[in-house]
Amino acid sequence: MKPLHVVVWNEYVHETQNPKVAAVYPKGIHQVIADGIKKFHPAYAVSTATLAEPEHGLTQERLDQTDVLLWWGHGAHDKVEDKIVDRVQARVLQGMGLIVLHSGHFSKIFKRLMGTSCALQWREAGDKERLWVCNPGHPIAAGLPPTFTLPEEEMYGEPFGIPTPEEQVFISWFEGGEVFRSGNCWHRGNGKIFYFQPGHETYPTYHDANVQRVIANAVAWAAPQGCWQDVLRAPCAKDPHEPISKK
Amino acid sequence: MKPLHVVVWNEYVHETQNPKVAAVYPKGIHQVIADGIKKFHPAYAVSTATLAEPEHGLTQERLDQTDVLLWWGHGAHDKVEDKIVDRVQARVLQGMGLIVLHSGHFSKIFKRLMGTSCALQWREAGDKERLWVCNPGHPIAAGLPPTFTLPEEEMYGEPFGIPTPEEQVFISWFEGGEVFRSGNCWHRGNGKIFYFQPGHETYPTYHDANVQRVIANAVAWAAPQGCWQDVLRAPCAKDPHEPISKK
Amino acid sequence: MKPLHVVVWNEYVHETQNPKVAAVYPKGIHQVIADGIKKFHPAYAVSTATLAEPEHGLTQERLDQTDVLLWWGHGAHDKVEDKIVDRVQARVLQGMGLIVLHSGHFSKIFKRLMGTSCALQWREAGDKERLWVCNPGHPIAAGLPPTFTLPEEEMYGEPFGIPTPEEQVFISWFEGGEVFRSGNCWHRGNGKIFYFQPGHETYPTYHDANVQRVIANAVAWAAPQGCWQDVLRAPCAKDPHEPISKK
Amino acid sequence: MKPLHVVVWNEYVHETQNPKVAAVYPKGIHQVIADGIKKFHPAYAVSTATLAEPEHGLTQERLDQTDVLLWWGHGAHDKVEDKIVDRVQARVLQGMGLIVLHSGHFSKIFKRLMGTSCALQWREAGDKERLWVCNPGHPIAAGLPPTFTLPEEEMYGEPFGIPTPEEQVFISWFEGGEVFRSGNCWHRGNGKIFYFQPGHETYPTYHDANVQRVIANAVAWAAPQGCWQDVLRAPCAKDPHEPISKK
Numbered sequence A, B, C, D: 001m002k003p004l005h006v007v008v009w010n011e012y013v014h015e016t017q018n019p020k021v022a023a024v025y026p027k028g029i030h031q032v033i034a035d036g037i038k039k040f041h042p043a044y045a046v047s048t049a050t051l052a053e054p055e056h057g058l059t060q061e062r063l064d065q066t067d068v069l070l071w072w073g074h075g076a077h078d079k080v081e082d083k084i085v086d087r088v089q090a091r092v093l094q095g096m097g098l099i100v101l102h103s104g105h106f107s108k109i110f111k112r113l114m115g116t117s118c119a120l121q122w123r124e125a126g127d128k129e130r131l132w133v134c135n136p137g138h139p140i141a142a143g144l145p146p147t148f149t150l151p152e153e154e155m156y157g158e159p160f161g162i163p164t165p166e167e168q169v170f171i172s173w174f175e176g177g178e179v180f181r182s183g184n185c186w187h188r189g190n191g192k193i194f195y196f197q198p199g200h201e202t203y204p205t206y207h208d209a210n211v212q213r214v215i216a217n218a219v220a221w222a223a224p225q226g227c228w229q230d231v232l233r234a235p236c237a238k239d240p241h242e243p244i245s246k247k
Helices: A019-024 A029-040 A060-064 A082-094 A102-106 A108-114 A209-222 B019-024 B029-040 B060-064 B082-094 B102-106 B108-114 B209-222 C019-024 C029-040 C060-064 C082-094 C102-106 C108-114 C209-222 D019-024 D029-040 D060-065 D082-094 D102-106 D108-114 D209-222
Strands: A005-010 A045-050 A068-072 A097-101 A121-133 A147-157 A167-174 A179-188 A191-196 B005-010 B045-050 B068-072 B097-101 B121-133 B147-157 B167-174 B179-188 B191-196 C005-010 C045-050 C068-072 C097-101 C121-133 C147-157 C167-174 C179-188 C191-196 D005-010 D045-050 D068-072 D097-101 D121-133 D147-157 D167-174 D179-188 D191-196
Touching: A005 A029, A029 A045, A029 A068, A029 A209, A060 A082, A068 A102, A068 A209, A082 A097, A082 A108, A082 A191, A097 A102, A097 A108, A097 A209, A102 A108, A102 A147, A102 A191, A108 A179, A147 A167, A147 A179, A167 C167, A167 C179, A179 C167, A191 A209, B005 B029, B029 B045, B029 B068, B029 B209, B060 B082, B068 B102, B068 B209, B082 B097, B082 B108, B082 B191, B097 B102, B097 B108, B097 B209, B102 B108, B102 B147, B102 B191, B108 B179, B147 B167, B147 B179, B167 D167, B167 D179, B179 D167, B191 B209, C005 C029, C029 C045, C029 C068, C029 C209, C060 C082, C068 C102, C068 C209, C082 C097, C082 C108, C082 C191, C097 C102, C097 C108, C097 C209, C102 C108, C102 C191, C108 C179, C147 C167, C147 C179, C191 C209, D005 D029, D029 D045, D029 D068, D029 D209, D060 D082, D068 D102, D068 D209, D082 D097, D082 D108, D082 D191, D097 D102, D097 D108, D097 D209, D102 D108, D102 D191, D108 D179, D147 D167, D147 D179, D191 D209
Parallel strands: A005 A045, A005 A068, A068 A097, A097 A191, B005 B045, B005 B068, B068 B097, B097 B191, C005 C045, C005 C068, C068 C097, C097 C191, D005 D045, D005 D068, D068 D097, D097 D191
Antiparallel strands: A121 A147, A121 A167, A167 A179, A179 A191, B121 B147, B121 B167, B167 B179, B179 B191, C121 C147, C121 C167, C167 C179, C179 C191, D121 D147, D121 D167, D167 D179, D179 D191
């Protein structure tokens, strides 16, 4: 059986420009995320892709082989080419899972799939973040305690400009007084989408064992679930199934 | 009190090029729809706009005054400028109601707000269409019989590539054997969206009394419901509400 | 035009047994809630009903005239007769709005309409509660600031055993570290349901101006919206609409 | 690894009283459904239970071992004891999958979990039924053609008194002119629920290969997905996670 193909995409800019970020993620955020997934799912085929690669590392051929894509972006959202966004969107609608991380809330692909502002409040002040599991039977919460903390994170606060989540897995509490829907599920076309809020580049969030478990669980959850179909065409159904009367 | 401002937008192309359509809608589809709304809501300020007008008749000033926009397009979806689509989307997210009609399922604005393919099956064969009210207490169904028919319509069939509707008002039966989710509600940002399937340009659908009632009800339902707010920004919440400990 | 008929139901037990509660609500919680609604909607016909009245004050005749019912209960959930619960449920399905307050999460009527455990975590320790508006364009949030606090409230925490809310209006932050989906909307049948979490009997929550505004807004939102219909029968549709072939 | 435990529950009354039904289902509807599941999932542990057995065959011990329960009932809904319904509901909320078939729409357990009337229109006239897949990537639709027919079925028509389905897998077309949401998904607590409409007792519906595939797919889909937890209690969270100030 073909292993699940997972691609971790990262714009990979902060790590190369900001020594503080490089200190936390010397090989890039993508590498730590990929390693975390492998820890839980050694049989998965996990690779990475970055903005600077040709076609941002997301050629049609590669996407056609990808079951679940993870997305981390922040400062360079605008540098992602529209034709690549089109391609990723099409794959999600066909059934590829998509996991959008942290500042990816403002990525072209997330805004494209949500149709909303995806705006939120934010503050970089080292708030303690406490995540709560709202949905203890959900596979993305499997193996987690009822609540866990991150000693410092960027605050993301409500209102979060998203369509109502189909399933609410996490809500976060911030030390400075805010709350945030930090783990949200949707379907779009045949694909499953999960947004997970923690992961500011200056904090070691993706090294955290609970965060790694959430992401690993989410990859398994977002795996394509049924038949892959061409859902993008609007076919003419020339021949009726039942007789149409003359008028 | 300021009356509700309603704008009926129509690409207004088929009526000028196809004598068959011109015979059914000599003043354009938009005019018949606008007249139908006025019949039910004489106090509303109802006007029309078309593709050929400067900025497609949808200047920022006009949209800023618009409470509910209706959209009919088909052959000229691609001619709608992206900057106008951006503007309409922003207004919906701020709270403007949007009613998308028939072949508008493939308009840029509907695809933008749904994030999905919006694809469907179709057939122009004069199928009888029978609409069923799924949700008899819904305000869009007020005053309608449990079921009503259109003697001839373009068949639109499942699968319809949309996010699951938040409320299902109508489902249609077609003579040739298909079914279709023909009346669907969503919220996006502060705005309400209703998609209504009937309305092929060669049939007198918008002259039908039940169809006119559905559209008039939908306009009332989609009226902005709360406070208008700038939901598009992602503001920095510099000052925490609660004290943040030193780390 | 007939004014909107609103009934505030309260079990009215704590106020008569606990001097601390009586000091905060000398005429009962229901009276303060009713007065708060009248402040915002002087034209509404607002009355109250309590457990000790015959049929708990909810005769069929009275419910048939009620547009929106509010429900506060806590220690005496089990004393509410099942036949009254049946009656209230039937009215909600026909279109009556229902607003469930605080410990009403464990009332028979709320559990009946949700189908889930409606369980949650709780703590009576005088936590400060901070409510956040997640949905600034929602009519229940109209006129509110982005966030407001209650100096002391009973903590209600996630996981909250409810079906995913159709609209999320508020999420709360508690001083002790918890979060809670504190303002949630659903439709059931033709009726609208709103659950609002604040309101522990020992705190003056229903005297708070923001809380009163939320409740008044919720009453207006929950007003029956369409045609009232008998949605409870399963009628035989003896005569088909289209011919059925012989087999 | 423990195989998935599946129990097919049937009231098993019509088959013993009506020779026409006995001719179609000599060993009972439950046996044909169970055999159909085994065909697709030979490794599953599939057994049956009926109304007449002690505790309707659904002891606490057995339910505690059950991963997915299927439910067929019709004439004897009222004979199902409330304490058994309580037990089944509790198990669904803990994570057991539930598949409700045909006239089970009016079973106590389905009405309990939905909270709505679950009413619909019906007609026993041998209508041809045509089912459409609305959601081609859904695992319950895997391996099915875009549409398939049943030569004769009981018509079930809209409005169907249910909460809006979270996922719409099938919609049906009936020869007599009606439509019906015939394959609907919900979550309640940790459990997944699927309602599937075909299956009137006088027709050989459960012998149909496509119907068997739908049911087998649904069983796999409804399998418990995460951690099993006690979601029914409302625990006191005595010790706060963060310090609460003195007031």
